[in-house]
Amino acid sequence: xxxxxxxxxxxxxxxxxxxxxxxxxxxxxxxxxxxxxxxxxxxxxxxxxxxxxxxxxxxxxxxxxxxxxxxxxxxxxxxxxxxxxxxxxxxxxxxxxxxxxxxxxxxxxxxxxxxxxxxxxxxxxxxxxxxxxxxxxxxxxxxxxxxxxxxxxxxxxxxxxxxxxxxxxxxxxxxxxxxxxxxxxxxxxxxxxxxxxxxxxxxxxxxxxxxxxxxxxxxxxxxxxxxxxxxxxxxxxxxxxxxxxxxxxxxxxxxxxxxxxxxxxxxxxxxxxxxxxxxxxxxxxxxxxxxxxxxxxxxxxxxxxxxxxxxxxxxxxxxxxxxxxxxxxxxxxxxxxxxxxxxxxxxxxxxxxxxxxxxxxxxxxxxxxxxxxxxxxxxxxxxxxxxxxxxxxxxxxxxxxxxxxxxxxxxxxxxxxxxxxxxxxxxxxxxxxxxxxxxxxxxxxxxxxxxxxxxxxxxxxxxxxxxxxxxxxxxxxxxxxxxxxxxxxxxxxxxxxxxxxxxxxxxxxxxxxxxxxxxxxxxxxxxxxxxxxxxxxxxxxxxxxxxxxxxxxxxxxxxxxxxxxxxxxxxxxxxxxxxxxxxxxxxxxxxxxxxxxxxxxxxxx
Numbered sequence: 001x002x003x004x005x006x007x008x009x010x011x012x013x014x015x016x017x018x019x020x021x022x023x024x025x026x027x028x029x030x031x032x033x034x035x036x037x038x039x040x041x042x043x044x045x046x047x048x049x050x051x052x053x054x055x056x057x058x059x060x061x062x063x064x065x066x067x068x069x070x071x072x073x074x075x076x077x078x079x080x081x082x083x084x085x086x087x088x089x090x091x092x093x094x095x096x097x098x099x100x101x102x103x104x105x106x107x108x109x110x111x112x113x114x115x116x117x118x119x120x121x122x123x124x125x126x127x128x129x130x131x132x133x134x135x136x137x138x139x140x141x142x143x144x145x146x147x148x149x150x151x152x153x154x155x156x157x158x159x160x161x162x163x164x165x166x167x168x169x170x171x172x173x174x175x176x177x178x179x180x181x182x183x184x185x186x187x188x189x190x191x192x193x194x195x196x197x198x199x200x201x202x203x204x205x206x207x208x209x210x211x212x213x214x215x216x217x218x219x220x221x222x223x224x225x226x227x228x229x230x231x232x233x234x235x236x237x238x239x240x241x242x243x244x245x246x247x248x249x250x251x252x253x254x255x256x257x258x259x260x261x262x263x264x265x266x267x268x269x270x271x272x273x274x275x276x277x278x279x280x281x282x283x284x285x286x287x288x289x290x291x292x293x294x295x296x297x298x299x300x301x302x303x304x305x306x307x308x309x310x311x312x313x314x315x316x317x318x319x320x321x322x323x324x325x326x327x328x329x330x331x332x333x334x335x336x337x338x339x340x341x342x343x344x345x346x347x348x349x350x351x352x353x354x355x356x357x358x359x360x361x362x363x364x365x366x367x368x369x370x371x372x373x374x375x376x377x378x379x380x381x382x383x384x385x386x387x388x389x390x391x392x393x394x395x396x397x398x399x400x401x402x403x404x405x406x407x408x409x410x411x412x413x414x415x416x417x418x419x420x421x422x423x424x425x426x427x428x429x430x431x432x433x434x435x436x437x438x439x440x441x442x443x444x445x446x447x448x449x450x451x452x453x454x455x456x457x458x459x460x461x462x463x464x465x466x467x468x469x470x471x472x473x474x475x476x477x478x479x480x481x482x483x484x485x486x487x488x489x490x491x492x493x494x495x496x497x498x499x500x501x502x503x504x505x506x507x508x509x510x511x512x513x514x515x516x517x518x519x520x521x522x523x524x525x526x527x528x529x530x531x532x533x534x535x536x537x538x539x540x541x542x543x544x545x546x547x548x549x550x551x552x553x554x555x556x557x558x559x560x561x562x563x564x565x566x567x568x569x570x571x572x573x574x575x576x577x578x579x580x581x582x583x584x585x586x587x588x589x590x591x592x593x594x595x596x597x598x599x600x601x602x603x604x605x
Contacts, residue, residue, distance in 0.1 A: 003321070031170060045270050061204045066223055075256065094234075097385075109438060113434075119320075126152055129148075159318070160345065234323050380419050473499065480564075481504075503540045504529070504530050505533050561595070563599070
């Protein structure tokens, strides 16, 4: 039943040789990997205006040069990550670049920041989309956490069905948003040029009392939240069809052009139409209302905006599993993140991301707006390390024509480093947690790596010198009575060794006497040892007996505890039994020199 439901939900299992069919073309990859970056158009300009409006509407003209500076930084990042794609064709982005050029710890800082950032992206985007829904239907406000969790579940299932299938379904809302915003920009420009809109924008270049460099830098850093998600393409190169690096580079450039045009277009319209931010209505909503009125086009733009905010999580679900795979391959995350699921995706990474992002949504009760600066900083730390890593690469290798890309990376590194410092200075109360979780993540990475290194060292053998050492075998069989289960186990044990002993733990003298008589009548050809337990414990007397056997036999024999266990036909039947065999096995797993075997007997009724 469970298997059938799984097949219905996720689809049929796919063969390994079908992996090539799961690769993305540029059109689908653009939708899957740019949804986070493109969604920032819905709030990037607004974040700038929210800082500037503190000095009054006269200061809003600064949004234009600040937006141009953001687009300039976007251009630098696109050029830089394009270089990264061709330099590191297996993907991994900032993690691989920093690790390869700056060392393991900077690489882990970049990788850890991105993993946490992807978790926050899912939590923030689903919560933002939920807010859009509850704004339209206020009666649903008290159910916002449940709605966000349902969204996370939906997108998780889509990605578990496979990269290609999820991309095919999710690309339509992404391109719908692009078309809607471009239509808004063209329509807004037409209305303004023809004079159909009587807007009163603040005077461009007007002197603003109280303006400071610090406030402008703060507005710039807020606008840089529009750049989150830019690195996803360089992380996900293995998801592209061949030639993967070329297709990834073209996709990255297309994403940069679309994002730059949309972001700058919204900023220009906001200025030309004299739009000021307010808690009641978003900037995009105000522009759409001014351009098209509250008609069909307005609601179409609002619906597309709500959809893209939800689909921003799509980028995280595409990039997180691949980055986790890279870290697991380097032994900094558990091996389970390297395993492909039935649909050839890294299912464990997808499920892990869904669970952690759901925990964040629940912990913050769906109010995740204050996490935006934290997850923006979580992006700019890898940006900075990636740029610095590429600088080191150019200096070390000095290929022909290296100076121009080196200068691009240098400007990018200095800019992103400055933004990180601005975030820390202006929004420390919202980003201080990064100084807590990053050391914890690094500690976890290094402990996992230490475990794998110690494990490899302990399991390694010399194929010339280390040969198997044959020994005899003594088998201890704990029995709870005389039954078909015990008979099945003794029969199997007798096929392996002649040195077998059955052990029965009695709680009273009467139990001891009955068992002795019954065993003597049955006479299975195996001697029985009866242990008396005055405190009704099975484990303690059995453990002492095994210690004695081990002390006498360990030099010449392997000591094997063979546990009889019956398997019920219905799962709920297990609740009706004591599961003593499981307790014995769990206890014995902690012992070094005892081998454990379970002999199942399957019940027919």
